[in-house]
Amino acid sequence: MVRTAPARLSLLAVSVALAVAGCSATGSRSADARHPAGTVLRVPQDFRTVQQAVDTARAGDTVLIGPGVYRESVHVTKPRVVLRGTDRNAVVFDGGVRLVNGITVTGAGSVVENLTVHGYLANGVLFTGVTDERLQQRGAGGSAYNPLDTARFPAVQGFRATRVTAYDNGLYGIYAFDAREGAIEDSYASGQADSGIYVGQCRPCDTVVRGNTMEHNAVGIELTNASEGLSVLGNLVAGNRVGVTVNSNDQEALAPQHGAVIAGNVVADDNAADTPEQADGGFGIGIGIGGGTGNRVQRNLVQGNEAAGVIITDPPGHPASDNRVEGNRVTGNGADLVLAAADPGNCFSGNQPATQSPDGLEGLAGCGTGGRGTLPMGRTASVQAPPGIPFSQVTAPPAQPSLPDPTAPAVPATGLPGAVDPNAYPLPTDPGTVPKPQPQPQPH
Numbered sequence: 001m002v003r004t005a006p007a008r009l010s011l012l013a014v015s016v017a018l019a020v021a022g023c024s025a026t027g028s029r030s031a032d033a034r035h036p037a038g039t040v041l042r043v044p045q046d047f048r049t050v051q052q053a054v055d056t057a058r059a060g061d062t063v064l065i066g067p068g069v070y071r072e073s074v075h076v077t078k079p080r081v082v083l084r085g086t087d088r089n090a091v092v093f094d095g096g097v098r099l100v101n102g103i104t105v106t107g108a109g110s111v112v113e114n115l116t117v118h119g120y121l122a123n124g125v126l127f128t129g130v131t132d133e134r135l136q137q138r139g140a141g142g143s144a145y146n147p148l149d150t151a152r153f154p155a156v157q158g159f160r161a162t163r164v165t166a167y168d169n170g171l172y173g174i175y176a177f178d179a180r181e182g183a184i185e186d187s188y189a190s191g192q193a194d195s196g197i198y199v200g201q202c203r204p205c206d207t208v209v210r211g212n213t214m215e216h217n218a219v220g221i222e223l224t225n226a227s228e229g230l231s232v233l234g235n236l237v238a239g240n241r242v243g244v245t246v247n248s249n250d251q252e253a254l255a256p257q258h259g260a261v262i263a264g265n266v267v268a269d270d271n272a273a274d275t276p277e278q279a280d281g282g283f284g285i286g287i288g289i290g291g292g293t294g295n296r297v298q299r300n301l302v303q304g305n306e307a308a309g310v311i312i313t314d315p316p317g318h319p320a321s322d323n324r325v326e327g328n329r330v331t332g333n334g335a336d337l338v339l340a341a342a343d344p345g346n347c348f349s350g351n352q353p354a355t356q357s358p359d360g361l362e363g364l365a366g367c368g369t370g371g372r373g374t375l376p377m378g379r380t381a382s383v384q385a386p387p388g389i390p391f392s393q394v395t396a397p398p399a400q401p402s403l404p405d406p407t408a409p410a411v412p413a414t415g416l417p418g419a420v421d422p423n424a425y426p427l428p429t430d431p432g433t434v435p436k437p438q439p440q441p442q443p444h
Contacts, residue, residue: 073099102169110127115164165400168392198223227260233420258294264298328352349362
């Protein structure tokens, strides 16, 4: 892989790349090939490029991709198309640090699974209701853009990423923006210059992020203006610069953020130097809530983060309020629990911390105590962030678990996320293992 990109990817660099990206993909957008019998279209047996197969696919078809390196940008615009690799580690989409997006999905109910995507200037996999390709090429949303018109671009309904490996991409590994009713599961992301998984601009999101591993990214998991029905469960988020962030800002629509559940995750040692530089300079933070409201942070193992374990802050214009931090094991961080928000409605109870800022935080702002006044502002430990490395130079990950039977009938992304029970995810005990949900007793 070419490893020549700078440490920080600017939006200008992406824009300059558009002319190159528009003519560099090998996939054809034409659908002149005859549709083969059945509902499975095979690459390269039936079609030379993935894009040719996708263009020919009908709603509900599966595009089954054989081993190989695919140097193309693919657009999935039809509904309920399943894009599946036969081998997660041997089916590789490679942007060559030259193409902008790897796989862009705007077709409702479509799926990307069992493949690897890396080396794109913006996103590895993008699920979005933004159908304007000019905006897609600029990342589809995020910093430096005006909030997108949600009436013009309604959220795509139904999406799923399963067993996707995304590494060394210039913005996001797996990016759900203006998308709802989805699942990002059992996937792996490393070396993203922004975040491994990003869920943004959705209300209600009705989305679950579960069983994923995030490491060596600027941010592991990022939620911005993502509200209602959003669950982040049983993920391993370790060795990034920042672990999990929950944000409200006015650079996207649908602020303020509210109503997410973050439970049963391991968020550990998010102070890695061999990572891309974080755009906002964050470093050494486990779970940070910046202006979010009504979120629940429960039964997470948060340890070894040099600045702070769990922190709640007020960004300009979006005071954080009514967030509950309960039953977590927060230990060995620079400051384990930090409240740096003015609203007295945020609360902390039943955690296992060593240090609290302000001192005695759980006594001053315990959940269910009520009636407390303004608290002194807490502080993180002082940490000097090391310089980052170019995203394209983060070490490639080891092989990841593939689908046991890639020829099994595929399931489109409809009816998601299904039953989601955060209470099934216990407090993790092993900081190096993706937590698994436990069966819950059923009522008689």
